[in-house]
Amino acid sequence: MKKERVNISRREFLINTTTVGAGFTLGLYLPLSSSVARAAEQTTSAPTEVNAWVVIEPDDTVIIRIARSEMGQGTLTGLAQLVAEELECDWSRVKTEYPTPGQSLARDRIWGSFATGGSQGIRGSHQYVRKGAAVAREMLIEAAAESWGVPKGECSVSASVITHKPTGRTTTYGKVAAAAAEMIPPFEVELKDPKDWKIIGKPVKRLDTVDKLNGKQVFGTDLQLPGMLNAAIKACPVFGGKLATFDAAKARKMPGVRAVVSVEDNAVAVVADTWWQAKTALDALPVTWNKGPNAKLSSASIAKMLDEGLTAKKAFVGNKAGEAKKALKGAVKMVEATYAYPYQNHATMEPMNATALWSKDRCEVWCPTQNGEAALDATAKAAGLPASKCEVYKIHLGGGFGRRGAFHDFVTQAVAIAKQMPGTPIKLLWTREEDMQHGHYHPITKARMVGGLDDKGDLVGLHMRISGQSILAAVNPKWMQNGVDMFTFQGLLPDGDHAISYTVPNLLVEHAMRNPPVPPGFWRGVNINQNAVYMESFMDELAHAAGKDPLEFRRKLMTKHPKSLAVLNAVAEKAGWGKPAAKGVHRGLAVCKAFASHVAACAEVSVDDSGTLKIHRIVAATDPGHAVNPQQIEAQVEGSFVFGLSALLYGECTIKGGSVEQQNFHNYPSMLISEMPKVDVIVMPSGGFWGGIGEPTIAVAAPAVLNAIFAATGKRIREFPLKNADLRSA
Amino acid sequence: MAKLNINGKSVDVDVDASTPLLWVLREQLGLTGTKYSCGIGICGSCTVHIDGKAVRSCIIPLSSLSAKQQITTIEGLSTDGRHPLQQAWQELDVPQCGYCQPGMIMSAAALLKDKPNPSDADIDASVTNICRCGTYNRVRRGIHLAVDISKRGRS
Numbered sequence: 063m064k065k066e067r068v069n070i071s072r073r074e075f076l077i078n079t080t081t082v083g084a085g086f087t088l089g090l091y092l093p094l095s096s097s098v099a100r101a102a103e104q105t106t107s108a109p110t111e112v113n114a115w116v117v118i119e120p121d122d123t124v125i126i127r128i129a130r131s132e133m134g135q136g137t138l139t140g141l142a143q144l145v146a147e148e149l150e151c152d153w154s155r156v157k158t159e160y161p162t163p164g165q166s167l168a169r170d171r172i173w174g175s176f177a178t179g180g181s182q183g184i185r186g187s188h189q190y191v192r193k194g195a196a197v198a199r200e201m202l203i204e205a206a207a208e209s210w211g212v213p214k215g216e217c218s219v220s221a222s223v224i225t226h227k228p229t230g231r232t233t234t235y236g237k238v239a240a241a242a243a244e245m246i247p248p249f250e251v252e253l254k255d256p257k258d259w260k261i262i263g264k265p266v267k268r269l270d271t272v273d274k275l276n277g278k279q280v281f282g283t284d285l286q287l288p289g290m291l292n293a294a295i296k297a298c299p300v301f302g303g304k305l306a307t308f309d310a311a312k313a314r315k316m317p318g319v320r321a322v323v324s325v326e327d328n329a330v331a332v333v334a335d336t337w338w339q340a341k342t343a344l345d346a347l348p349v350t351w352n353k354g355p356n357a358k359l360s361s362a363s364i365a366k367m368l369d370e371g372l373t374a375k376k377a378f379v380g381n382k383a384g385e386a387k388k389a390l391k392g393a394v395k396m397v398e399a400t401y402a403y404p405y406q407n408h409a410t411m412e413p414m415n416a417t418a419l420w421s422k423d424r425c426e427v428w429c430p431t432q433n434g435e436a437a438l439d440a441t442a443k444a445a446g447l448p449a450s451k452c453e454v455y456k457i458h459l460g461g462g463f464g465r466r467g468a469f470h471d472f473v474t475q476a477v478a479i480a481k482q483m484p485g486t487p488i489k490l491l492w493t494r495e496e497d498m499q500h501g502h503y504h505p506i507t508k509a510r511m512v513g514g515l516d517d518k519g520d521l522v523g524l525h526m527r528i529s530g531q532s533i534l535a536a537v538n539p540k541w542m543q544n545g546v547d548m549f550t551f552q553g554l555l556p557d558g559d560h561a562i563s564y565t566v567p568n569l570l571v572e573h574a575m576r577n578p579p580v581p582p583g584f585w586r587g588v589n590i591n592q593n594a595v596y597m598e599s600f601m602d603e604l605a606h607a608a609g610k611d612p613l614e615f616r617r618k619l620m621t622k623h624p625k626s627l628a629v630l631n632a633v634a635e636k637a638g639w640g641k642p643a644a645k646g647v648h649r650g651l652a653v654c655k656a657f658a659s660h661v662a663a664c665a666e667v668s669v670d671d672s673g674t675l676k677i678h679r680i681v682a683a684t685d686p687g688h689a690v691n692p693q694q695i696e697a698q699v700e701g702s703f704v705f706g707l708s709a710l711l712y713g714e715c716t717i718k719g720g721s722v723e724q725q726n727f728h729n730y731p732s733m734l735i736s737e738m739p740k741v742d743v744i745v746m747p748s749g750g751f752w753g754g755i756g757e758p759t760i761a762v763a764a765p766a767v768l769n770a771i772f773a774a775t776g777k778r779i780r781e782f783p784l785k786n787a788d789l790r791s792a
Numbered sequence: 793m794a795k796l797n798i799n800g801k802s803v804d805v806d807v808d809a810s811t812p813l814l815w816v817l818r819e820q821l822g823l824t825g826t827k828y829s830c831g832i833g834i835c836g837s838c839t840v841h842i843d844g845k846a847v848r849s850c851i852i853p854l855s856s857l858s859a860k861q862q863i864t865t866i867e868g869l870s871t872d873g874r875h876p877l878q879q880a881w882q883e884l885d886v887p888q889c890g891y892c893q894p895g896m897i898m899s900a901a902a903l904l905k906d907k908p909n910p911s912d913a914d915i916d917a918s919v920t921n922i923c924r925c926g927t928y929n930r931v932r933r934g935i936h937l938a939v940d941i942s943k944r945g946r947s
């Protein structure tokens with residue numbers, strides 16, 4: 063790939079000059095309130111904002127602004143790498159900071175989207191952050207050239223040092239930053255040819271590790287503000303239910319308690335000096351609920367609703383080629399199976415929390431969020447103030463996984479409480495139990511798969527009917543297309559970031575939307591999790607029905623999908639597919655395309671006589687186009703496997719009486735180190751596109767393991783999680 | 793008023809005796825490195841040492857503690873952040889979100905005290921902390937690397 067030439071629009075130019083002219087600096091390294099930050103600004107020797115992305119201190123420290131959130135997936139470091147690459151700064155002197163959504167609003171959204179989800183952190187912003195850095199670089203060189211009175215073209219830059227080549231004179235970014243900020247930004251910059259990258263593509267260390275090893279990293283739960291009180295909350299456990307009554311008399315007398323308040327129309331909170339006091343008083347508080355229309359909802363009633371959708375006449379079409387139903391009628395052999403995938407909770411290790419400070423003309427919120435702008439919206443709404451009078455300070459997240467992006471219920475609640483105690487910062491922290499029962503769950507679906515083989519055992523037709531919940535219908539119907547949730551078809555679409563990896567001559571993929579009143583949400587991987595389980599398990603079923611090797615069977619359908627085929631071949635080869643495995647060990651494969659990346663896995667498992675599963679190893683391959691940081695990609699592949707396998711082994715929220723039955727990690731377990739397979743990661747970036755990292759590989763872990771279980775036991779598991787299944791050999 | 797010994801210092805705490813050690817640390821003493829996640833002794837995020845043994849501080853009431861016990865939190869694991877595990881963790885970039893990591897490190901540190909050269913099976917048996925980000929394989933490598941680092945330090 064060649065250098066990219068990018069024009070700088072008139073709009074960006076204006077924003078740059080006006081704001082730089084105003085001498086706008088942030089100087090926010092800690093989530094301080096704005097007044098504290100302003101005081102701090104005046105006393106420190108001024109760092110210079112060269113442009114929105116780059117702030118330089120006199121000692122050459124470079125502060126890179128990161129609009130997206132760091133929630134564990136390394137986005138912060140990856141984005142800093144992109145900026146540093148074009149900036150040509152000294153990587154060892156790089157720091158980062160989050161601009162606030164309020165500042166972004168005031169500056170015409172100069173930092174673009176704050177949303178961190180859908181594996182978009184890097185691939186959704188690589189172009190404009192690199193461009194911002196290149197512009198800053200040019201301004202810095204220009205400033206040096208001007209100070210020397212030499213043509214800019216005679217200057218070069220490396221690691222924050224600018225050199226006038228003919229004379230060998232040098233200066234540094236720190237020395238020219240102030241002058242650079244006054245320069246007119248160039249109208250056009252060139253982005254580097256990927257082959258010249260020095261920081262992008264390198265396994266650099268994360269920038270946020272040290273404080274995570276000594277207890278210093280401040281998470282939302284750890285925030286301390288002067289005069290702050292703590293709140294514990296209980297919302298109606300039945301979905302859609304309301305708060306009826308509570309008797310505060312006794313709780314109010316308990317140690318440390320300052321207030322007992324209702325929150326919106328469905329929750330009650332206790333505010334106390336410490337959170338433990340608040341929680342203790344809340345536990346003792348008599349509360350009654352109006353359970354509302356969902357009081358009888360159960361897993362069984364939801365299953366019935368989905369079963370009806372499996373054969374209902376009408377359904378949305380996500381992918382259609384040829385005449386699947388006709389082809390199936392003519393098939394020599396038919397294979398049919400129905401799969402089901404349960405509700406799951408995100409269960410971030412850090413429970414939901416937010417800290418709010420409200421007064422009648424300003425509201426500030428400190429919170430872990432995947433989307434600062436959405437948090438600001440929620441703040442303004444709950445505060446009853448315009449967004450311009452509100453501010454949100456993002457804090458590192460103790461896990462996001464989708465829970466803290468589209469939903470800011472915890473922010474709304476914190477503000478609602480703070481509004482009842484003007485001038486006092488209130489930190490609201492959910493218990494794990496509250497977190498488990500008030501999630502935005504991985505949606506529930508079932509799928510009926512029908513495949514037809516011809517006399518040679520080739521696949522001639524495939525009909526896939528998904529029945530179940532749409533996330534978009536619940537979260538934002540505006541994102542739907544004519545009432546269709548295209549996101550339901552992740553990994554099954556005809557083309558694009560979530561294209562199916564096979565060419566099936568006659569194909570019909572449909573979705574009968576059935577929306578039970580349990581709130582669904584984006585959950586790491588989103589719909590690719592179940593879709594890959596359905597498709598990849600069924601591909602295996604078809605291969606076995608055809609008497610063919612599952613790898614060969616897939617390969618034949620993948621000739622027009624060379625990148626997906628390449629990752630599949632890579633795992634097969636590395637795992638030794640076709641060669642004997644260790645005694646008792648069996649293999650299974652899976653492949654898919656998600657978030658624009660091509661991913662595949664080969665799992666090796668054994669199942670003993672008592673039905674106990676051991677996952678020995680998973681070989682994984684990913685082609686994300688450009689690989690910004692290979693060692694972090696490896697960490698994400700391993701991490702996504704823990705998330706995906708925890709879901710496969712244990713993840714299930716069941717519904718009874720309109721509530722989630724699970725309360726905590728005792729009945730919503732997560733896999734442990736003792737269950738963790740060895741993971742061999744193949745990172746094979748083929749260049750030319752930017753695929754996601756945090757989510758895609760999650761999808762192939764579960765089906766690869768399921769297919770290996772079938773190879774080991776002859777048992778095809780079609781309902782999850784596996785803790786409910788008997789794995790003893792068929 | 794109760795007296796405790798935390799990270800080598802004697803401290804007084806004036807709070808209801810039923811308060812779990814976790815909340816004494818976080819809310820009375822400002823030691824927020826020790827995390828709350830489940831509150832029922834399962835996840836290990838709140839792991840600290842009492843007399844060198846890993847315990848889950850969310851289920852230990854203040855009333856059961858005495859000033860004679862040495863309590864160590866992540867803040868007191870080393871004075872300079874250079875405990876072999878901290879070095880190894882940094883070397884391997886173990887943390888992702890980092891929320892479970894103080895507990896993870898404290899579990900691993902107690903294991904190393906007990907077994908300076910643990911096998912994988914030892915790790916499986918004693919590091920039972922939950923990490924939802926999925927750092928397990930790097931945690932395992934980190935423990936083995938910390939053993940090497942300590943050996944190097946001694947020779």
Ligand code: FES
Pocket residue numbers: 827828829830831832833834835836837838839848849850851
């Ligand atoms: S918070 Fe103590 S074990 Fe989970």
Ligand code: FES
Pocket residue numbers: 134411460461887888889890891892893922923924925926927
């Ligand atoms: S690093 Fe995020 S939970 Fe362990």
